[in-house]
Amino acid sequence: MTRSGKQLLASRLERLRSAALDPVVFETLGQFLQHGADQEVARIRPIAFAERFGLDPQQVITACLLGAREGLLVLLWDILCPSCQIPADVQDTLENLKQHSYCPACDLRYELDFANSVELIFRAHPELRNVETRTYCIGGPAFSAHVAAQVRLAPDERFVMEMNLTEGDYRLRGPQLPFSVNLRVSQGSRIGHYELSLRRPPNPESVPVLRSGAQVLTLTNDSGRELQIRLERTVGRQSALAAASASTLPLFRELFPEQVLSPGQIVSIANVTLLLADLPDAENLYLKLGDGPAFGRIRDRLLQLETLVRQYGGAVVKIVGEGMLSVFTDPEAAVRTACAVLEASPEESENRFRLAVHRGPALVTTLNDRLDYFGETVLILRRLQATGTAGELILTPDVADQSNVSDILNRLVVRMTPVEMSESDRIVCRCRMPVPAGVT
Numbered sequence: 001m002t003r004s005g006k007q008l009l010a011s012r013l014e015r016l017r018s019a020a021l022d023p024v025v026f027e028t029l030g031q032f033l034q035h036g037a038d039q040e041v042a043r044i045r046p047i048a049f050a051e052r053f054g055l056d057p058q059q060v061i062t063a064c065l066l067g068a069r070e071g072l073l074v075l076l077w078d079i080l081c082p083s084c085q086i087p088a089d090v091q092d093t094l095e096n097l098k099q100h101s102y103c104p105a106c107d108l109r110y111e112l113d114f115a116n117s118v119e120l121i122f123r124a125h126p127e128l129r130n131v132e133t134r135t136y137c138i139g140g141p142a143f144s145a146h147v148a149a150q151v152r153l154a155p156d157e158r159f160v161m162e163m164n165l166t167e168g169d170y171r172l173r174g175p176q177l178p179f180s181v182n183l184r185v186s187q188g189s190r191i192g193h194y195e196l197s198l199r200r201p202p203n204p205e206s207v208p209v210l211r212s213g214a215q216v217l218t219l220t221n222d223s224g225r226e227l228q229i230r231l232e233r234t235v236g237r238q239s240a241l242a243a244a245s246a247s248t249l250p251l252f253r254e255l256f257p258e259q260v261l262s263p264g265q266i267v268s269i270a271n272v273t274l275l276l277a278d279l280p281d282a283e284n285l286y287l288k289l290g291d292g293p294a295f296g297r298i299r300d301r302l303l304q305l306e307t308l309v310r311q312y313g314g315a316v317v318k319i320v321g322e323g324m325l326s327v328f329t330d331p332e333a334a335v336r337t338a339c340a341v342l343e344a345s346p347e348e349s350e351n352r353f354r355l356a357v358h359r360g361p362a363l364v365t366t367l368n369d370r371l372d373y374f375g376e377t378v379l380i381l382r383r384l385q386a387t388g389t390a391g392e393l394i395l396t397p398d399v400a401d402q403s404n405v406s407d408i409l410n411r412l413v414v415r416m417t418p419v420e421m422s423e424s425d426r427i428v429c430r431c432r433m434p435v436p437a438g439v440t
Contacts, residue, residue: 001034005128009033012070012128016063025063028053033072033124042131043087044073044122048239061241062251064122069255073122077243080117082110087119094118094243095262107175114269114364118243149231153198153221161217161231165210172196172219174229182234184209192216198223244269245329247364247371250310260366272362272373273399275314275334276385277305277341277353278323285351298322301351305341312337317372323353327373331359332404338393339408345391356385356394359402 001009013030017023032049033041050060067073079089081103088103097118102109112118124131148170153159165185173180179201183194189209195218196202221227246252252259261267279285279298286294305324306316314328314337328334338355345352360377380396388394399405 001129006034009072009128012067012072015070016066016072019062019066021059021063022056025055025059028055029060029063029067029072033128038131041124041129043078044124045119045239046122046241051239061249065249065251065255068122071125071127074125075256075259076121076123078119078121079112080119080240081108082113082117090121094259095265097261097265097267099265099267112267114247114267115242115244115271118267120241120243120246147230147232150229151219152226152228153219154226155221155224158218158220161219163215163217163231164213165215167212169234171232171234172217172229173232174227176225176227177223177229182207183231185212185215186210187212193218196220198227198229244272248272248315248327248329249313250315253315253370257369260369260371261364263366266363266365269362269364269373271359272377273328273331273334273357273359274317274362274373274378274381275309275326275328275338275355275357276320276323276381277326277338277355278321278385279351280354280388280390281352282322297351301353304344305353308337308340308344312340318368318370325373325378330404331357331399331402332408335393335395335399335405335408342391342393352390354385354388354390354392354394356381356388357399358384358396359398 009030013026016026019026029049032044032053044064046061046064047057049055050057064073065075068075074092077091077094077097078087079091079097079101081088081101089101091097097112100109100111101117110117148165149161149163151159151161167185167187170183170185171180172183177198181196181202184207186209189211191208191210192214193216194208194210197220199222217231219229279301282294282298285297288294289297302319302322302324309316309324309326312328312333314326314333317325317327326334326337328337334357338357341353341355358377358381360380362373362375362377364371364373366372384394384396395405400409
């Protein structure tokens, strides 16, 4: 980093000091931007960064978003191949995403999924440090940090690979190989040698665990044809801030409202958790108080609902009549939000929300300059909510069966009542759960 880059770094970090975050987070990020290797600074993954330096992931994500606003970082989107899990492309806005992408390493064209193939990353701002985000040809493994080794084997050739792998997960695969083999390296293992025939896949239930440090892999190409084999470090997707999760963050939506899909663009998302809340007795409120006072009361309740949604990590998608649709990264946060809403509900039924939470696949598109969700999951959520009454929380089994949600429900000691919704085999019943007042 140049002297002017260091001065800019110091001044822009100073602007972030007012944020209610652990100072160690900004200090660590600043040191990393100044001294990190080019490849690392060009592709910063917030959750993986937090794990590496022992920091709180949510604080790191917040710091990165604020840093992108203040000119410390540049916000980017990695387009990940579902086969090799390696970035096949990089885009600077969601608007540039296409419905399909292509991975040259796997020769695979695939449909984009917000939950699995689009990841939010950050890069050092070019005014601070000039680095580039690139994807490299598999022919140059020295430029691809994920490739630990690569070899081309003739038919019937036997090859001994002497490795020095660190702890982590690895995968043996190749463009001509019809299967892949997962390996794990751990300090707790005493096994230093693994021999593999490439004619047929090994038992998928058995993942070899080799000791860290020195290992020997012996590959025998008895497939009858030439094979190119790569040993790759695999990156766990649990360390990825997927677009599906990033787009639910209130701070992301607040700081980057321009990060939306292009008009008419539709992207799928494998799983999204939605909370729908409304005031079913709002009509009585209008009749009792008149339009002006009733609207003021409804507006106050919606503002209270929005505050609780943000407090528990959700984001408001849109206002629906006298209600609100919100999105969350996980079912637990949505259920905790719903319980908090019911706890804060007044006695009068006209002021009490009815709520429903459902989780499932959906379509994402831009509507009214905001990311919005459509599809069967949203339809089920609306039908589900319509079976409830004021002061009730209704959950589908997809939500209630989640372990963390089950723990909440067990502590609530709620009564689960089947609710008939449809004759369809796919939508048979849901659970209606009155939540007692005073529950936290």
